[in-house]
Amino acid sequence: MFKGLAAQRLVALFFAAAAxxxxxxxxxxxxxxRVLGLPLFPLALFVIWGGLIAALAWVMEYHGNVPPAD
Incomplete structure (x- = not known):
């Protein structure tokens, strides 16, 4: 169903986000x-959300830079 390592990583990222x-x-x-004057809960939500976006960007960009196997 999912071909390639990038698709498997995207599915794993989806389940990590859901968890x-x-x-x-x-x-x-x-x-x-409070952390640096900011409430902890919204700060944690923002950090988790940003981390998931960064992980998604890494998976998508890394997939395109893999050289083909000879």
């Missing part, structure tokens, strides 16, 4: 704490 944005893991960040 990270699910209730049990998000509940870890729901405290009345």
């Amino acid at each position: 990270l944005f699910n209730f049990p893991l998000l509940a870890l960040w729901d405290h009345d704490a």
Whole structure:
């Protein structure tokens, strides 16, 4: 169904995102704490979201730079 390593990595990234944005893991960040003056929960959401976008960009760019096997 999924051919190539990039497709498998995209599926794994999807499941990682689903797990990270699910209730049990998000509940870890729901405290009345502040980091550099910012509330912890929105900051954690932003960092997780940015990390997933960076991982997606890495998977998509890395896939195009792989030299063909001879």
